[in-house]
Amino acid sequence: MQVIYRIKLPGPAILGEGKPENQNHAIIFTRGEGLQTIDMNQDNYMEEALKMRNLLQEFLKKRDGVRYPTILGLREHIFTGSVSSLAWFMSNRETSFVTIGQRLLADPLKVRFHYGHPDVFDRLFHLTRGGVSKASKTINLSEDIFAGFNSTLREGNVTHHEYIQVGKGRDITVLTVYVFLYSRLYLVLSGLEEGLNKQPGLRDKKPLQVALAPQSFVQIGFLMVLPMFMEIGLGRGFRTALSEFILMQLQLASVFFTLSLGALRLYSMEVQNTGLLVVGFVVFHAKFAENYRLYSRSHFVKGLELMILLIVYQIFGQSYRGSIAYVLITISIWFIVCTWLFAPFLFNPSGFEWQKIVDDWTDWNKWINNRGGIGVPPEKSWESWWEQEQDHLRHSGKRGIAAEILLALRFFIYQYGFVYHLAITKHTKRFLVYGISWMVIFLILFVMKIVSVGWRKFSADFQLMFRLIKGLIFVTFVTILVTLVALPHMTMQDIIVCILAFMPTGWGLLLIAQACKPLVHRAGFWASVRTLARGYEIVMGLFIFTLVAFLAWFPFVSEFQTHMLFNQAFSRGLQISRILGGQRNGRSSRNKD
Structure with missing residues (x-):
């Protein structure tokens, strides 16, 4: 079939931009006189198809008695608006900012020079005039505007008439935050950021800070609120729009939208329906353990990861970067961190009542320490919940497992960068140093394995002996820590760096072990993996619970x-x-x- 129907491109085989090249290649396989451009995340409604005859009649009428339309614009209906408050907000923004804007460009301004996706093309007109897009490499990068230019310059007309609407789904993407922070982490650990900041042209940072200030203000999201503000203002008055905007901020609407953003990210990235797609607004008090089960993987883990990234970025850049520049660069991400860690408790009725906090602490301790097993539901035991959270890995396939392992490798970046920034390794960059750091990690895991085995075998019969062994292990580790602090080249920052290095490394090892569960289980290390995972869960739970309890102290x-x-x-x-x-x-x- 890819030989019979193969299309030989004219001239040398130099391809242009991918999207317009594919469009021009695909147009020859279409039929009829009209051609509709639809995105992958769009669909048509049957009732809208009944109005297609009226829409096509527009191609037979001259616009202003001069030109026939060659590109006819249509509106989009964001059908994900009912998914959550955030999706509804984005749907309103699309209506006010996109649809109203296209109407204005087409009539009365008569300056609409591009097409959108679900616009309809006069197919015969564009087939004889170079296709629907300009595909020249790097020159005609934006295919939609150049299609409009080409159509208008060749005596066509680009207009906009909303006879029908086409459904469209919108995703909200959080990947850009991770790409931004890990890129910053690479710059600060490799020394490139310090080198750039020492350039003569970048020493005076005041112009940069002046440029970053309005950018950070926009980055928080106020620019995205402007279309909704204008829509409400035009419909019900600007005083109403201003009062509703202020009330929304007092009721923490931005916090709720950011909370929903994390749920949508989990649903789209892990492709498992955990019930988090719609972050509900409950009218009863949810216990801390229940909130932890619901939001741990979608919000708490990701919030702590971003927080560690921000702390590391500050530690290694504070010697050459001003605090104002750091705040302007990271303030919006700190907002995401605080939201993902504490918003589930803000929107939880009686979430900061002291008596509820005491009851939640008792329930949390019971849940985290209960043994799992057959017949034990996830809401009764951490072990059952932890095993259930990994069920999707059994159906992921080899590609899914490989993707999980590949994504987990990002946590090893911390350790690799930290080892060569310690004061005691400042004058050596040998790879052996990195290998020694792994030896320390495996030693810690080995000791944990001994403790786990000893607990199962000797805790009942030799309690005194086992407690003595545990005490000796604890004293040994404290001695090593004190010795490291006493070293002349070891600073307190190095100690913090070591902690921040080993924590992400251990979490990365956990993720890889969970992805390779059958192999780890056969090797006899699954109990150790579960013990390590429980330790991480306890630390995360204590950190979040402590801050919630601190706020509950104030009535x-x-x-x-x-x-x-x-x-x-x-x-x-x-x-x-x-x-x-x-x-x-x-x-x-x-x-x-």
Whole structure:
């Protein structure tokens, strides 16, 4: 079939830009007089197809009595608007910023010079005039605008009439944040950023900071709010638009949208429906362990990863980079970190009541320490939940497993970069140093394996001996740590760097071990992997819980949450339930007396 129907390109085999080249190649396989350009994430509705006859009649009428239309624009319907609040917000932005803009360009301005996807082309017109796109390498990069230019210059007309609409799905992508931060990590660990900052032309950073200030303001997202503000202003008045915008910010709408963003990222990246696609707005108190199960992999783990990236970037760049430049570069990402770590508790009713925090702590301890097994549900045991979180790997196939391992390798970048920035290795760049760091890691894992085996075999019969061994191991590690601190070339920053190096490395090893579970299980190390994973979960849980408990110490935090984030009826009901709960507790204590 790829010989019979092969198309030989004229001249030497030098391909142009991929997208327009493919479009021009595909147009010869089409039929009819009209050609509609549709993206991969678009679809048509059956009822809209009934209006296609009316749409095609537009090609028979001259625009302003001068030219026949050659490209007819249509509107998009963002069908993912009902998925979540964030998708609804993006749908409104598309309507106000794209659709209204296209209407204005076509009529009355008469300056619409490009096509969109779902526009309809006069196929015969463009077949005889070089195709639907200009495909010259690097020159005609944006195929849509050059198609419009080509059509207009050859006595055609680009217009916009909304006879029909085509559905379109929008993804929100978080990959750019990771690409940005890991690129910055490479620059700061390799020394390139320091070298660039020492260039004479970059020493005076005030012009750069002046340029970054408005950029960071826009980066936070205020520019994306502008179309919605204009839409509400034109429809219901600008005073209403301003009051609604202020109220949305007081009710932490930006925090909620960013929270939804993390759920959408998990759904699109891991292709497993965990129920997180729609981040619900609950009307009952969810316990800390339940929130941890829901948001651990989609928000907490990713938030901590971004936080470590930001801390590392600051540690290694603070000697030559100003604090203002750091804030302007990273403020929006710090907002994402804080949102992903704490937003699930902000939108959790009674999330900062002290008594609820105490009960949540008891429930969390019970859940994290319970043994799993057959018949034990994930909400009762961490082990069952942890095993369930890895179920998708059994159906991923070899490509999926390879992708998991490849993505996990990014956590080894920390260790490789940190080892050669320690004060004691400042004058050597030998690869042996990196190998020694791996020996230290394997030694720690070996000791953990001994402790795990000893706990299973000797904890019942030789409790005193086993506790003595554990004490000796602890004293040995403390001695090593104190010795390292006492070294003349070892600084406290080096200690922090070592901790930050080993934590991502251990997490990367965990991810690889989970991806290769059958092999690890046969080798007899799965129990050790589970022990290491439990340790990481405990550290993450303690870190998040400590900050939530600190906020719960202040009563005004809970009051603000109740009055600002929920409606009046719910707030009154919550206050009544508190009073009744207090009365019940009082009666029970009197009965005991």
